[in-house]
Amino acid sequence: MTIPPIVFGIVLILHFVGLASLLGGVLVQVKDTIAGKGRIIAAMIHGALTQLVTGILLVAFIEMGGGSINNGKIGTKLAIVLLITVLVFLFRKKAAAPSWVIWVIGAFTLANICIAVLWH
Ligand code: HEM
Numbered sequence: 001m002t003i004p005p006i007v008f009g010i011v012l013i014l015h016f017v018g019l020a021s022l023l024g025g026v027l028v029q030v031k032d033t034i035a036g037k038g039r040i041i042a043a044m045i046h047g048a049l050t051q052l053v054t055g056i057l058l059v060a061f062i063e064m065g066g067g068s069i070n071n072g073k074i075g076t077k078l079a080i081v082l083l084i085t086v087l088v089f090l091f092r093k094k095a096a097a098p099s100w101v102i103w104v105i106g107a108f109t110l111a112n113i114c115i116a117v118l119w120h
Contacts, residue, residue: 003061011061015054019113022047022084026106038102040092048085051112055081073119080108080115 025043032038055077062069084105091097 002065008058008061011054011057014050015058018047018050018054019109020047022051023106023109023113026102026109029102032096033099033102036099037096038099040088040094040097040101044105045088045092048081048088051081052085070119073115076119077112077115080112084108 021043025041025047028043029038029041055074059069059074087101087105091101
């Protein structure tokens with residue numbers, strides 16, 4: 001069964017919205033993070049979960065359509081997003097997260113963008 005292109009497209013757009021939410025969440029916390037007062041905010045949590053769900057859906061759609069998946073690339077992206085998800089949930093209740101946590105979430109998000117675009 002092949003997924004209609006419009007459905008694939010909408011999920012891919014949601015994948016970009018999740019990316020915006022996750023990276024945007026980190027960017028608005030940069031100033032506070034430098035001051036040691038950075039927090040995990042809802043945009044990061046929702047962004048991480050959106051990337052997880054939409055990413056898995058995209059993989060399923062590609063498989064259903066008979067397309068090929070680069071397992072190394074997708075496995076790496078999945079491992080990175082799982083690490084981000086663990087970090088956001090571990091530190092979400094804290095008044096301030098350790099600064100390294102926010103930097104790691106930002107760096108891992110950027111790493112996944114690089115992997116998505118540059119790894120063929
Ligand atoms: C922070 C997490 C993530 C970020 C920043 C991210 C970023 C991106 C970007 C920028 C694209 C579009 C570029 C392209 O198609 O070459 C993309 C596509 C894609 N992502 Fe992600 N991604 C993340 C997590 C995931 C996860 C966890 C999975 C799967 C388990 C996944 C699966 C996919 C797939 C299958 C596509 C390709 C769609 C296509 O071929 O048109 N992504 N991702």
